[in-house]
Amino acid sequence: MKRSYDALVIGAGAAGMMCAARAAQRGRRVLIVDHATSLAEKIRISGGGRCNFTNRTVNASHFLSQNPHFCRSALARYGAQHFVSLVERHGIRYHEKTLGQLFCDDSSQQIIDMLLSECSDGQVDWAAPVKVEVVSREADGRFIVRTDHGQFDTGALVVATGGLSIPKIGATDLGYRIARQFALPVVAPRPALVPLTLDSETLAALAPLAGAAFDVVASCADGEFRERALVTHRGLSGPAILQISSYWQRACGDGRPEPVRLNLLPDHDAAAWVAQHADSNALLGNLLGEVLPNRFAKAWAELHGWNTPLRQTSAKTRQAIAEALGNWSLAPSGTQGFSKAEVTLGGVDTRALSSKTMAALKVPGLYFIGEVVDVTGHLGGYNFQWAWSSAVAAGEAL
Known part of the structure; x- marks a missing residue:
């Protein structure tokens, strides 16, 4: 039996949870699918366990991409100050280190809990841990996502699977495979922020x-x-x-x-x-x-x-x-390769995506957000900010 949703998000990391929460709070019926037994490990281990969740100063010059202007729209509409306001609303204490980097005073788990709370407020459904086996698109434009724990259909599919960095916590190439399946070009992934x-x-x-x-x-x-x-x-x-x-x-x-x-x-x-x-x-x-x-x-x-x-x-x-x-x-x-890289350089080619909504230009209903996209930030909270900004851009469009 298929279960139907307005939107299905593959990947329960920073971008995936942020996007699901934003869409669900707008009244969409949303499902998050993830293969990990422990959610958002990249958030948990980041910043020495305190999560460098953004930076005081964020602009397009802090990002690398084959299209350096692509990130401007999402960053302008949801910037660091917006995420800081969310952190403050949840009562999370934080501090600034060098070069504008913002960290939790206590634990990165607070950011994970905040995102889970936001998802709960929108009544997001969860399917985890499950393995995505096949993704397809029907003649009516809806997507079918078959997993080892059942099959789902959705009007919108959001790929928030991350890059290839830190494979020991579950990184895979699923997002790139989905992009190529739907004929979206992928800029060759390389280790970034790496020794x-x-x-x-x-x-x-x-x-x-x-x-x-x-x-x-x-x-x-x-x-x-x-x-x-x-x-x-x-x-x-x-x-x-x-x-x-x-x-x-x-x-x-x-x-x-x-x-x-x-x-x-x-x-x-x-x-x-x-x-x-x-x-x-x-x-x-x-x-x-x-x-x-x-x-x-x-x-x-x-x-x-x-x-x-x-x-x-x-x-x-x-x-x-x-x-x-x-x-x-x-x-x-x-x-030292992806095992030591903090992020991935390259990813889904931004020329195939809308900078306003993160939607695939030639595949209605398909979205790519976060690290899986060819937008790579500097060290210092910028990659998390890209996750938040791109997620909100998609979440507001769903």
């Missing part, structure tokens, strides 16, 4: 320094971020590296791989700093230890063959040292 790996020669010198952290300005293509970088046993991580990884991945995907460049002295003019110490008898590694973590400073100088007193180096070498300190060029060998 970078380095070649064996560089890694041999730096791997023993795993744990060393320092401020940098990281840049690649048209991206630039000043935050912390971290040496790991496989390469580089830390907020600055996670941020720039998305830009590096995009450049690689466009067939124009570029190096990642690190300014190791963001508070100094590197040439002036080298000139200031040009007559020093101290080893370069020891001098750099005054402005960088000591172990890292010595290893970096050794890596370049420059761990000698600056006064014993030529003007040409000092120039090279200054250039490397202000613009250290690294060619990553890859990333």
